[in-house]
Amino acid sequence: MEINNVAEVVDDCIQKNGNSLIPVLQDIQSHYNYLPEEIFDEVSQKMNIPLIDVYGVATFYKSFSLTPKGKHIITVCVGTACHVRGGQRIVDKISRELGIEPGETTPDMNFTLETVNCLGCCAIGPIIMVDGEYHGQMTIQKAISLLNEFRTKLKKEEENDTSKS
Ligand code: FES
Secondary structure (H helix, E strand, O other): OOOOOHHHHHHHHHHHHOOOHHHHHHHHHHHHOOOOOOHHHHHHHHHOOOHHHHHHHHHHOOOOOOOOOOOEEEEEEOOHHHHOOOHHHHHHHHHHHHOOOOOOEOOOOOEEEEEEOOOOOHHHOOOEEEOOEEEOOOOHHHHHHHHHHHHHHHHHHHHHHHHHO
16 A cells, blocks of 8 residues: 655644644544554654654554554454354354454455454444444344445445546
């Protein structure tokens, strides 16, 4: 993946978030979908924060990723409450469908599969979160239809892109 306009993106995120490192990094991550290596020097210099501290924050918080993620991030809860209601079977099914293990991204960069230990709403488990949106009382069938909805959406986007070029 090509990383463009690093200086402009970093400037823009600093302008929007002032001198607060975490919001700046969050904003950069939402632009690129992860924190590319190229941004670290730029952030360090422009915010006048030692490079080691910028890396320290980026690697400390689990919400930051230093590796590229897919367009859609599927997070399946495998905490106890969700696990006893079939959370692990849902992960296994999605994993087989996408051909990747949790923590991996599909080669076409469309999906990243992740697991977590609790999403904070155990009562409606098993839960999966897609791009930050919660889907409760999940079943294998519901998970597959959700996945297919995203696949259809991606296909349409691809077709639109092709017809524009
Ligand atoms: S264990 Fe899944 S939301 Fe708490």
